Amino acid sequence: MSHDERQRWNDRYLRAPEPREPSAFLRSLAGRLPTTGRALELAGGPGHDACWLARRGLDVTLVDISDVALERAGALAQAEGLRLQFARLDLEVDPLPAGPFDLVVCLNYLWRPLFAALPGVLAPGGLFVFAQPTRSNLQRHPHPSARFLLEDGELPALLQGLQSLSLTEGWTDEGRHEARILAQRPGNGIRPAGAPTPQ
Numbered sequence: 001m002s003h004d005e006r007q008r009w010n011d012r013y014l015r016a017p018e019p020r021e022p023s024a025f026l027r028s029l030a031g032r033l034p035t036t037g038r039a040l041e042l043a044g045g046p047g048h049d050a051c052w053l054a055r056r057g058l059d060v061t062l063v064d065i066s067d068v069a070l071e072r073a074g075a076l077a078q079a080e081g082l083r084l085q086f087a088r089l090d091l092e093v094d095p096l097p098a099g100p101f102d103l104v105v106c107l108n109y110l111w112r113p114l115f116a117a118l119p120g121v122l123a124p125g126g127l128f129v130f131a132q133p134t135r136s137n138l139q140r141h142p143h144p145s146a147r148f149l150l151e152d153g154e155l156p157a158l159l160q161g162l163q164s165l166s167l168t169e170g171w172t173d174e175g176r177h178e179a180r181i182l183a184q185r186p187g188n189g190i191r192p193a194g195a196p197t198p199q
Contacts, residue, residue, distance in 0.1 A: 032182065033127065037123070041106070042106040043064055047074070053103070063087045096117050100122060101121055127182060128183045131178050162183040
């Protein structure tokens with residue numbers, strides 16, 4: 001990662017309006033996500049999603065390249081009385097934090113090689129939540145630019161060693177054309193940490 005790339009993200013977060021609510025997609029999955037165990041958020045930015053996960057009982061590690069984002073996430077967690085762990089990493093170069101994690105979340109960040117690393121950090125039965133705009137999003141929005149977008153229909157082929165539990169692709173209530181997935185690392189019938197026991 002170049003210093004320029006880190007500075008670009010720092011500048012972006014310095015300009016970003018605050019506050020932001022946790023992801024509507026993440027909140028829509030609340031009933032399916034674990035409430036105990038370890039969670040990893042990739043490119044988590046200023047921490048709104050990580051704090052939401054921590055409030056639900058998870059031990060959360062937030063990864064981002066931006067010093068500014070991590071400082072804001074730390075301040076938000078402190079204000080809410082939450083404990084987060086932080087790692088300043090360039091996800092295009094640095095290895096992921098050591099697992100196993102019961103949940104990995106990656107929203108609005110695309111680096112295709114990450115998908116190959118996921119089975120190695122997810123616990124058996126662990127869940128992966130991912131959302132990213134697709135090329136159709138350019139019909140209404142100039143950003144993100146094409147190089148940061150999924151091709152339409154591409155997401156299922158990116159999954160490696162994970163099983164899709166739900167997949168949607170289309171225009172969201174927020175007005176973006178996104179592919180969204182909840183996937184699971186198979187695990188010999190092992191349920192994700194915090195999942196309800198079948199009756």
